[in-house]
Amino acid sequence: MPDAGAEPSPRVGLLGLGLIGGSVGLAARERLNAHVSGFDPDPDVRARALERGAIDHAVEDVGDLAGSDIIVVAAPVQALAERIAEACAVAPDAVVTDVGSTKRALVEGAPKDSNYIGSHPLAGAEVAGVEHARANLFDNATWYLTPRADSEGILLERLHRFVAGIGAVPTVIGHAEHDRLMAAFSHVPHVVANALVAQAARALGDEAIPVVGPSFRDATRVAGANPPLWAGIYDANREAILTGLDDTIALLQEARALLATAGTEPVEAWQREIGDQRRALLDVGMTGGALSELRYVVPNRPGVVADLALTLSRAGINIHDMSLSPQPDFRSGEVALWVADDHADRARALVEEVLAP
Incomplete structure (x- = not known):
């Protein structure tokens, strides 16, 4: 490297x-x-x-x-x-x-x-x-x-x-994919946290405030955060957030229908499935490990490296490091990419597909 x-x-x-x-x-x-x-x-x-x-x-x-x-x-x-x-x-x-x-x-x-x-x-x-x-x-x-x-x-x-x-x-x-994922993992959860606080406040009415348990604190930690900042974020990503909220509302309706049915087995299975999904989501991320080097001569044309990077990204392959070196004729250059070992074969195939005449 x-x-x-x-x-x-x-x-x-x-x-x-x-x-x-x-x-x-x-x-x-x-x-x-x-x-x-x-x-x-x-x-x-x-x-x-x-x-x-x-x-x-x-x-x-x-x-x-x-x-x-x-x-x-x-x-x-x-x-x-x-x-x-x-x-x-x-x-x-x-x-x-x-x-x-x-x-x-x-x-x-x-x-x-x-x-x-x-x-x-x-x-x-x-x-x-x-x-x-x-x-x-x-x-x-x-x-x-x-x-x-x-x-x-x-x-x-x-x-x-x-x-x-x-x-x-x-x-x-990709920029559109980024905004869709941010809506799902950050922006919609902020909206939902706000709604949970509003729902709890309405449920309480004029009663004395009870001791708030950890579930409510954990689920609403981001509620009401930095109003000027978040108003701007909601405005900038409105389309993706609205789509995400529609999906969330549909899932809540499914959950309501499930909870309305008699018996605990379906609910227990649903709770277990969601737990498995949460653990899998939290396990997603960059981990250490050996890297493989991919080295190619690429034409000197605008966007060729960005095209390679976005192609690998869409396949779930991250570039841990990269290096560019022009060839003596300046009509081409050498690009070196480092990816995780277990992604190397798939990455090579995708790069060669992008660079194919």
């Missing part, structure tokens, strides 16, 4: 200096020896980020991030599209990414041949602000990358290496 330590220190620009942006800065400075410049519209936030050590240099204008190799946009949801466009304009040679939890509108709204590649770290905390940032926030966390079919391979490789370098597990996925 290539030695990430041999890479030159990256110049990182941060657009937004809250918990996530600040944690990116701390991790990049500590682990990649990066030089980090940061912009935030609030001068007090810029000052706190400097004091916290999240950035080397505070800038007062987005244009001052022009020399960056990587720009991470960590702005509020409603400002992401505008900030991404600004970053792409001032730094056309940088890879520009963001940390928003919805991707479809941003990816599809980016201009053709844009240097923007969407991303989303599955990491955070119940506190906000750069004062709570920490360098280990992304350790072993899945960090989704959502390139488009025409994304430049060199930019995808740069972003992939950066994300891995700050401790996360880069995982390529």
